[in-house]
Amino acid sequence: MKTARRSKKVPAPVCVGVDLAGLEHNETGVAVIRDGRLVRLTSAGSDAEILALAAMAGLGGTVAVNAPLTRPKGRCCLDDDCPCRQDPGTRSRQLERELARMGVPTLATALIKVLARRGHRVAAALRGLGYEPIEVYPFATLRLLGLPSSGKRTEHGRAAIYKSLRPLVPGLRHPRASEHQLDAVVCAYTAHLWREGQARTVGEADEGLMVIPARDVRTRTAARIAESRA
Numbered sequence: 001m002k003t004a005r006r007s008k009k010v011p012a013p014v015c016v017g018v019d020l021a022g023l024e025h026n027e028t029g030v031a032v033i034r035d036g037r038l039v040r041l042t043s044a045g046s047d048a049e050i051l052a053l054a055a056m057a058g059l060g061g062t063v064a065v066n067a068p069l070t071r072p073k074g075r076c077c078l079d080d081d082c083p084c085r086q087d088p089g090t091r092s093r094q095l096e097r098e099l100a101r102m103g104v105p106t107l108a109t110a111l112i113k114v115l116a117r118r119g120h121r122v123a124a125a126l127r128g129l130g131y132e133p134i135e136v137y138p139f140a141t142l143r144l145l146g147l148p149s150s151g152k153r154t155e156h157g158r159a160a161i162y163k164s165l166r167p168l169v170p171g172l173r174h175p176r177a178s179e180h181q182l183d184a185v186v187c188a189y190t191a192h193l194w195r196e197g198q199a200r201t202v203g204e205a206d207e208g209l210m211v212i213p214a215r216d217v218r219t220r221t222a223a224r225i226a227e228s229r230a
């Protein structure tokens with residue numbers, strides 16, 4: 001006979017993925033994964049809209065953002081004419097250098113100023129609301145999981161990424177998802193892996209960390225995809 005496993009319903013952890021656009025008039029993709037399942041996939045524009053959707057994480061949930069959320073160590077800003085550009089003068093963060101060594105190219109934080117400034121601003125707003133946002137990079141997640149990662153600007157490329165994500169993200173039934181929405185799904189999925197103890201960080205704690213899949217997750221991911229096709 002089955003016995004009740006729990007007397008009261010524990011709310012499932014919620015992960016919100018945000019593929020942040022540099023500018024408010026461009027599309028920001030937002031995906032919400034609850035208990036491993038995609039429950040919302042949409043787009044947003046303004047900071048206020050993004051923060052309202054991020055609130056779906058609830059306190060105790062995780063908000064994962066695809067944008068630099070911190071500046072290179074020692075930089076007070078990302079302006080080229082500020083003295084901090086020469087001293088210390090770093091354009092990249094440790095996490096970007098580590099990813100490069102893993103065969104995952106990124107753009108240095110100072111080279112994507114507009115996005116990095118908005119990332120910094122949105123992260124501060126999220127912290128103000130009681131969240132501790134994590135930085136993620138969908139391209140790194142896909143690459144490190146051994147999934148298709150290129151050609152997301154084309155219908156063909158998006159179809160390949162979509163197909164590979166379906167066995168991993170139940171509830172993903174959005175064949176017309178935009179490039180930014182697909183990236184948001186990967187952001188939320190990375191947060192889900194993080195919560196499940198299947199992710200790790202690169203970078204330095206006092207500069208900025210990025211969450212990427214743990215080393216052994218690639219093999220398990222391949223097995224799950226093979227199983228879904230069997």
Ligand SMILES: [Zn+2]
Nearest residue numbers: 076077082084
């Ligand atoms: Zn400066």
